Amino acid sequence: MVFRRRNKRTILEWLYPRGGWLRAANYVWHRLTRLPDPPHRIARGVWAGVFISFTPLFGFHFFGAALIAFLMRGNILASILATFFGNPVTFPLIAFGSVELGHILLGTGQEAVPPSQILSAFAYAGGEVWNNILAIFTADHAKWSHLRHFYYGLFKPYLIGGIIPGIIAATVCYYISLPMISAYQALRQKRRRARVEKLRHLAAQRLRNARPTQADEEAGQG
Numbered sequence: 001m002v003f004r005r006r007n008k009r010t011i012l013e014w015l016y017p018r019g020g021w022l023r024a025a026n027y028v029w030h031r032l033t034r035l036p037d038p039p040h041r042i043a044r045g046v047w048a049g050v051f052i053s054f055t056p057l058f059g060f061h062f063f064g065a066a067l068i069a070f071l072m073r074g075n076i077l078a079s080i081l082a083t084f085f086g087n088p089v090t091f092p093l094i095a096f097g098s099v100e101l102g103h104i105l106l107g108t109g110q111e112a113v114p115p116s117q118i119l120s121a122f123a124y125a126g127g128e129v130w131n132n133i134l135a136i137f138t139a140d141h142a143k144w145s146h147l148r149h150f151y152y153g154l155f156k157p158y159l160i161g162g163i164i165p166g167i168i169a170a171t172v173c174y175y176i177s178l179p180m181i182s183a184y185q186a187l188r189q190k191r192r193r194a195r196v197e198k199l200r201h202l203a204a205q206r207l208r209n210a211r212p213t214q215a216d217e218e219a220g221q222g
Helices: 011-015 020-033 039-052 061-071 076-085 091-106 115-135 145-161 163-210 214-221
Strands: none
Touching: 039 061, 039 076, 039 163, 061 076, 076 163, 091 115, 091 145, 091 163, 115 145, 145 163
């Protein structure tokens, strides 16, 4: 196919993209600033994408961000791009902080869980859910005891604990991105107008050069 990647993306590239995360962040930022929408709608999309990154709804961040952006009348594509806020670099801080804060708010004091164990627990829970779905169509028995422990031990604290820092981080990103996007769009419009004026000036100059002068007309009549 024409648009297929020549080299398949490896697992390492998903964790650390080519060029590094700084280059990837610059790419996302340039895509955001070039969206054909008013700055406030793009900033609302950024709010939705950053907020959903603090939830444990892994695999549904795109859909959740798009839904929140739709309800806020924000830019949906901006919300999807802003989910980049939750990446392998920021995930350990988000997961650890959200789970710990969730246990504090719920009053369920437990020992701190390392981010690596949180990720493995979510992966194991996803496999358990899939096995239970398959058990409906097979002779196997569905097992919910591990999922119940996972829900009360990790998922619920993560969900509750991510709300406050998610709102704070999303609001900060909103107020940072709004003036920057506005200034960037204004600069692009200014450059576009200057480019148009330059082209008009060149066209007018060429037209004047193409017209015969009075001396050429008299010489031609003579």
